[in-house]
Amino acid sequence: MRAERILVNAGKTLAVLLLLVWSLFPIVFIITSSFKPGREIFAVPPQWLFEPTFDHYITLWQRWAVFFHGLLNSTIVTIGAAALAVVASTCAGYVYSRYSSRWLGASLLSLIAIRLIPPIVVTLPLFPIVNNLGLADTHFILSVLYATFFVSLGTVLMRTFVDQIPRELDEAASMDGATLPVILWRIIMPLAAPGIIAVAVFVVVFAWNEFLFAFIFTSTKAKTAPLVISEMIGSIEGVDWGVLFAASTIQLLPVLIFVMLMNRYLVAGLTAGATKG
Amino acid sequence: MKTSRMWQMVPLLAPVQLLLLSVIVIPSVYVIWLSFHTSTFGQSASFVGWENYVRVLTDPGFHNALWNTVVLVVVAVHLEMLIALGMALLFNSGLWFRRILFVAVLAPYAVSEVVGVAMWRFLFDPDVGPVSNLLTALHLPLLEWSYEPSHAMIMIAILTIWMHLPFTFVIIYAARLALPSDLYEAARIDGATPLQSFRRVTMPLLGPAILVALLFRYIFAFRLFSEVWLLTGGGPARTTEVVAVYLYQEAFTFSAFGPAAATAWIMVIVSMLLASGYIYLLRRQVRNAG
Known part of the structure; x- marks a missing residue:
């Protein structure tokens, strides 16, 4: 019974995580990427720690x-x-x-x-x-x-x-x-x-x-x-x-x-x- | 009701009726006239009978667009409903931070089609996209959506599901929350397993809400335009066109207003058939509830 509860909770947690990634990853990804310097947007795997810059916003304003x-x-x-x-x-x-x-x-x-x-x-x-x-x-x-x-x-x-x-x-x-x-x-x-x-x-x-x-x-x-x-x-x-x-x-x-x-x-x-x- | 009060209603109803008449009703009726004539910009129209309808209905391009639309409606909308149903049950089963999670899964509702396309194009970009990189790392096949029509259709389906899932989820979840909990109590006392109470209690009671949401989504998926137009433009070689893109191309690229109008009326008829089912279900529900 206890093992079953743990299994069910693990399954639910996994489902919630998948749902969060599905719903938020694309949004969070483009917002953070807009602050990444130049080539770091294309880094493999994606970088989550970087020095934020407004370069792209300045280019946007100019062009x-x-x-x-x-x-x-x-x-x-x-x-x-x-x-x-x-x-x-x-x-x-x-x-x-x-x-x-x-x-x-x-x-x-x-x-x-x-x-x-x-x-x-x-x-x-x-x-x-x-x-x-x-x-x-x-x-x-x-x-x-x-x-x-x-x-x-x-x-x-x-x-x-x-x-x-x-x-x-x-x-x-x-x-x-x-x-x-x-x-x-x-x-x-x-x-x-x-x-x-x-x-x-x-x-x-x-x-x-x-x-x-x-x-x-x-x-x-x-x-x-x-x-x-x-x-x-x-x-x-x-x-x-x-x-x-x-x-x-x-x-x-x-x-x-x-x-x-x-x-x-x-x-x-x-x-x-x-x-x- | 006194006649003086009747007359007071008219100015209150007028703005809505005027907007709908001038923007939707009269133009739609005018489309019928257009569909029986041949015309392009600057030329006087001449009556051609059913010729435009025959031309559209025998055009392989239209068959392809219709087929794509039907496949998208059937596959994407039903898949979306399955996910939404699963989500509603998950949320209802008691979650930590349910309120925050709810707002988080609602987020794609705020995203415009244009930004949605920008996001998913980058994620699945064959050279630099993070999802493509992940697929390569896992030795899985890539989604070659820019030149492989069937892959492009999968992309479009993913995008539409992503954009519309919040809507379907909210409808189903609200309907699930409205179910009385003593029914589940009774089922539990009678020794029903969770699976049994899902099949015997949840599904029959959620049925009407599921049908209404499905019809609503059929109607809106049938008019799908922006996602396809922005993602593939209907290409490569018009293979991923849907009915609305076909209409746009006929009218605004080839200036073939007659066939475009015929296509438009085919869209109206299909939408109205789906809509009459929707309104019938709504009225039956209102009557049952009241």
Whole structure:
């Protein structure tokens, strides 16, 4: 019995170690490598003790100024997308929570179905339209696209969170003469804050990391950080791994820290969004 | 409901509906029209009936892309589910530092496709990659993903599993946590072994959550684009293309908008078939729960 316990615990420890290596090794590896001097990135076996240097970051700054412009673009697009998605989802989520009719029920299902259409399908007709409207290569179009692909999930999430706020609160406020916008702003938004954070976390991670739409709809002015990194990977004169790792680290670290801090909201959102419909 | 309140709803619903209509619904419907016409940039379109669909469905390039997509969906998604299930049971069996471990396995969720590709390309680089070096040291065959199509597909599968495992794990783990513990107590008192209680209690009760997560992942794996595009570009010689990359090539490389639109509608139909299964399961679960 005792031997069996030890065996089971050893097996579990091994599984946990494998899982940690699988999940973290690639991430830790590129972050540490971005601080390794020159050829040490390629040392066999990989070196974990070295004198950290900012060489690759300095090269990145000198040769890829466009990357830092990309970071700025990513920031603008991400904030725009998150704000748009949060406001639109909260308003719609409130309606779906407080009112019910056959028509509303059907439209909620259609929201979920629409969200499942592959994004690449809409790039086809949108590409010429966006060009004709002069919206190509703007922050605006990317923010709108990113927000749109998350308002369905956002609405469903906000509906679940607004459901938990007692109706009596809005009714009492309404009796006291509060208008609907005031009720939304003063009562619903503050009490549904965890839901708002959950929606924002999803949109932020998606918009910060997205590649396909940025690839098709931007070229210079609104080019986002992931797009610049993809150019580094595909660069014809061969990949400068040190610089690529430095750029990857800068792009990855903020969102990685964000996800780790917000993991509770992320989990609440994932489970509510995927299984409660 | 009073009519005045009905009218108050409209402006609240408008932003979401407007976004979805203008960005997704109307463009998707317009793709139907495109798929029955032949057109390229700057030329007026002419009606060609089913010709684009026939061309796509008889194109060996499309067959290859479809086959690759199906293989990836079937192999990668199911493998991912197996790992996620194992992880959920491991986490549920009582671990030290469970909270920290949980956050650690969530980490790949934060990684962009671009950075994911950069990482795994380096790890498996045939000349300098640490994993390749390790394989050589162990006298194991290397993954020649840059010119061997089947190896490239393995690379793509590893990358997608790595990127999406946190999502699947969270869904399954949350479902496992929601199972009442007195069921396991009862099974134990009745003398069930751990394996028996897994087969008779855990699996049947987790079934619906597993199905929902699987359908969700089928839908998202079916539209796979960035990982393939950034890793292989569909090459060598278009052998590792998936359906979304095939569509991109038709539209933006060859300016064949008709066939691209036909491909797009084939994607929509398959996605909607999978989605109707997903929504059906969701509604049944909601009804059972309520």
